[in-house]
Amino acid sequence: MRFRKQRGPALSLALACHPVPTAAMTVAVTGAAALSGRSGPECLLVAAAVLTGQLTIGWINDVVDRERDRRVGRPDKPVALGWVEPGTVTFAVAVAVLLVIPLSLSNGTAAGLAHLAAVLAAWLYDLYLKQTVLSWLPFAVGFGLVPAFLSYGGLGGGLHGAPPTLTMTALAALLGVGLHFLAALPDLVEDNETGVRNLPLRIALRTGAPRLLWISTAYTAVVAVAIVIAALTVGLRR
Incomplete structure (x- = not known):
């Protein structure tokens, strides 16, 4: 998403939450909940919890990265562009945190704790791990906790339901790693310029970005197909 005309604070907040991945994650997990047999009200509660958690992840990312985004001239980052104050975004994060905790736990205690742990893993990525060789780990943990949620x-x-199958948990974690690579690839040049030495960048410097793109796409597609097969055979719950 690219934009240049200055926006107001409310719209800038919406744009700073990484709206496309936020919406995609919310729709995907809610759809998975529906396919797993959850009722309409339960699916709405899943959507509310996931959306709120994703909002905090996107906002924290833009606040933490504002100096790097400003240095490379990113035209799609409202915080770096000065359209919304970091303090305003931080306040929005605090409000969302106060909402995501009860929303998550309203899905059940174990499910809620799994979702909150996934959100915490994403925060750790935003705050530190995205700059390291362990950048893949929060994605593996976060996505690996979705079957439990x-x-x-x-x-x-x-307490509701039952434990997830180990197959679905492992495949979800592997999917998270693939999505991390696909999400990181468009920003490799900026990451290299600003010293964000994540795992995709380190590998791309050795293999070349085009080759890594093909490998990452094929890997993610294979894992996604495996998840569909596992869902139809092994199932979600033990």
Whole structure:
């Protein structure tokens, strides 16, 4: 997403949350909840929890990266462009955190804790791990916890459901790693200029970005197909 005309604070907040991946993650997890047999109200609760968590992840990312984004002249970063104050975004994060905790736990205690742990993993990526060779780890952990969020989920607090299958957990974690590479590839030049030495950049410097793109795309597609097959055979819950 690229934009140049200055926006107001409210729209700038919306643009700073990384709206495309935020929406994609919310729709994907909600769709998975529906396919796993969750009721309409439960799916709405899943969507609310995931959306709120994703908002915090996107906002923290833009606040933390504002100096790097400004240095490379990113035209699609409202915080770096000065359209919205970092303090305003930080306040929005605080409000969203106050919402995501009860929303997550309203899906069930175990499910809620799994979702909050996934959000925490993404925060650690934003705050530090994205600059290191361990940049893949929060994605593996975060996506690996999604099956637990779905399999333990129910309406209201308490214990619901059953543990996820190890197959679905492992495949979800592997999918997260693939998506990390695909998400990082468009920013490799900027990351190299600003010293963000994540794992995709380190590998791309050895293999070349085009080759890494093909490998990452093929890997992610294979894992996605494996998840569909596992869902139809092994299932989500043990």
